[in-house]
Amino acid sequence: MKIVHMADSHLGFSAYGRVDRWGRNLREEMIYEGFKETVDRIIELQPDAVVHAGDVFHHVRPRIRPLYVFQQNLERLVEADIPVVIISGNHDAPKSYAALSPFTLFEGMEGVHIAHHYRYEPFEVGETTFHSIPFCLGPEDYLAEFRKMQERRAERSGGRDVLVMHGLVEALWERRLRTVGEHQLKESFLKSDFSYIALGHYHGQAQVAKNGWYSGSVEYFRFNEAKDEKGILLVDLDSEEVRQIPVVDKYMIDLDPVDCTGLSSRQVEGLIRSVCDDLGLKEKIVRLRLSEISREAYRSLSRRLLGELRGEALHLDIVPQFSDETALRETEPMESRDLPQEFRKFIEGEAAGEAIPAAIRDGVLAYGTGLLARISEKRAAERFDAAQ
């Protein structure tokens, strides 16, 4: 049995405000086009099933266009007689039981199995059971759902077991995307007795266990994904072979920083032009960092040149890192539940450096911690859905 493993299509994602002649966001259209190509490719491959491991849609409430694109392509798979297994991810699952998931619209289609009810569901395709654990509301729920699955597996043996989940395994935790509702998958979920583990959420292709992979996304979404391998995976459950299948050409480029120490604006322009010419900007999304550039040189860079280059690319991001700027401390966004601890560390650090007098240290700490508690209580009450 061969299956195609894909994930993180993020239909509905749009960016950069460039539109085509009908006024549609170019970036968004590209992603729809990529999704169609992916389905073309799958139909060519004729697998026995397709697994989409979360985040079909970029939004919890997708607009009609992404819904339509999804429906069209899903129907093509159904017509090609390829069974489809889908789980909801942190982007397309509503964060409360009150809201209806977009997948409700596609329930009941022949050959389409969607787990989106915040609970474990097994789907059988031939001899293979797809144990699907979609996005759950609390991180602790995964343990309970996983247990249910293990109990079921203990009852019936025979056939192959494929696990489908969405979230970040601990091994990749440093690379977390830090999006709303991002959940950590325990290392202990990667049991070696599954024939295959299909994971979603991490946008690069990555093998995280002998039998476990992230298929990655087909598309590029952020510059930190520029170096990732992308595409879909063709998995042969019999031979345990996993083939990486690229779908779209690499279009996101994060160039190495260009050293501009002591250079005039003319010289920098020359550098930029040559770097861009070498690369070829057409239909690409490019980031170019200018390190150690002086403020004067940056200010007097030719607008015309920049405009020209930007027009050529799908998107060109020129990022100055000024020479007089002491490198900003890289602060990463925090998880809100870690905030009190982070605040305590900060205060203790400040107090140790005597930036805060010892006498008021505890007072400051208590006041700040109290404020944080009140804020997080309020936030919890508001229950955000994954934005953009």
Next chain:
Amino acid sequence: MANLSDERWKEPRGQESAPPEGLARIGRKPQTITMDESSNPYFRIISKDVREYHFIVPSEEWVELGEIVSIHDRRAERGATFLARITDLRHDSNYDGNWDTVIRGDGFYDTDQIFHRVVAEPLGCITKEAGGRERFRKSRTIPAKFSPVTKAEKEEFRFLADVMGDIEVGRLRNGSRDVKEIPVALHSDAMDHHMGVFATTGMGKSNFMKVFAASCMKMASAKKSKFGLLIVDPHGEYIFGAEGTKGLLHLDRYRDGIVCYSTDKRHQIDPSVSELSVKRSEILPQDIEVLYDWTPAQREALEAVSRVFYGEGWLDDLLTPEGAARMIAEGFHEKTVGRIGRTIRTILDKNRYISDLTSSIPGIINNLLEGKVVLVDIPTLGERSELFLLSLLSRSILDRYKKESAEGARGKRCLITVEEAQRVLGGGEGSLARFESIAREGRKFGVGLCAITQQPKLIDKQLLSQFNTFVILGLADRNDRTRLEESAKQDLSSLDVEIQTLEKGEAIISTLKIPFPVPARVHLYEEYLDRLNGEGSAEKRGDRRGFNPPPD
């Protein structure tokens, strides 16, 4: 207190009664005043000095070694209470000579004149500070003569509650009675120094460790933990218990405070148990070097391995004929190289968790740095493999902690548990240099040891003196007790008999920050488990349990 004695001395007696023989002999007139409560000779300090207090109790009174008594000294303005621990009990009397083999009158003796003498060791003195706060300190004086003595009750122990730490392990014990109100808890802060758990087999070492780990899980779950705890369990008893006992994973309430890795298929089914794996490339020649008693030539060859082969592939390279040839070309004997190769094959063969792809080690260390309990369950491995793994893990941990501390990172400290620690901390031959170096210098990097052993006498004296928390359960062997007495930070010499007579689950705990070695009753894990699982469970998940998709 036995009624019998109470009645006896309360009974007013007339002057007409004959003078007691003892008094008559020393030629003094008998007392002529009426006896009242204050003339009771029992339960009053009668001697002796700043190191030892004596008082007498009626022979019928049941008094035990190890009991703590309080002495109320009314001299001081606000009153001072001395605490002392009973260290000896003797027969004593007001008679001289062999009175107890002589028949006089119609009996052996006059009941009033014989009693038990109780010897007690001063623990310290509680004084009331100006604000009404109680303070406990070592005493520089002795209680006034005839100060009344009572068995210490919970009020007298209240000061102890203030000096207790955050890792609860049991309750205060006074003799064989428990003082339920006063929990005994170790200090997280003391855990970067090493800790030792000592007991003859079956006295409750494993039970203690489970209770200790459960308290650590609770701290980790509340994100208050100050250190990670690594337990490598060769018996497979901690994870789900053994022979009717419960395990750490039964502590559902604080499951997020623990991560488990196992080599046992049956345990791996559990959602929160990971399959243990170690990458080949993580094994260094020195991990193999610590394992066997190599000859000097073999040792030299092993040390050369990292020079001859580059990088991570050495293990496989060495096993190829070309690899062996390269070693021989370096001047090592064929036999030497062959032996090393065979050993490596044996290790790879016996340790099936070694893989080319995945490794649990980064996860293990990250979780330790986060302050969690990490349980490595290896019931399927033999003793050599256990030592190999423990040694490999310890090296990886020490390396990483050294790196982190050089970078000024603020991860949590960690405590590495070593079962049967005499195997690796014996000093001299046959011990593992790695653990000794952790014992000596681990503290600098925040790595401590928790050594569990039945035979402290086999542990190197100097290493033992680096330990500052001793949990002593019953120890029958005198040499074991002596070794501990020699190395403890607190004076344990007077506790010798008590340690010998400790029953299952009874402990003496000596640790920094708690002013004297505390007698404790370690919680029975299964009871403690029930209590912890019942804690604050109401707010969890709550209404979401009843979720039903809306009908649509």
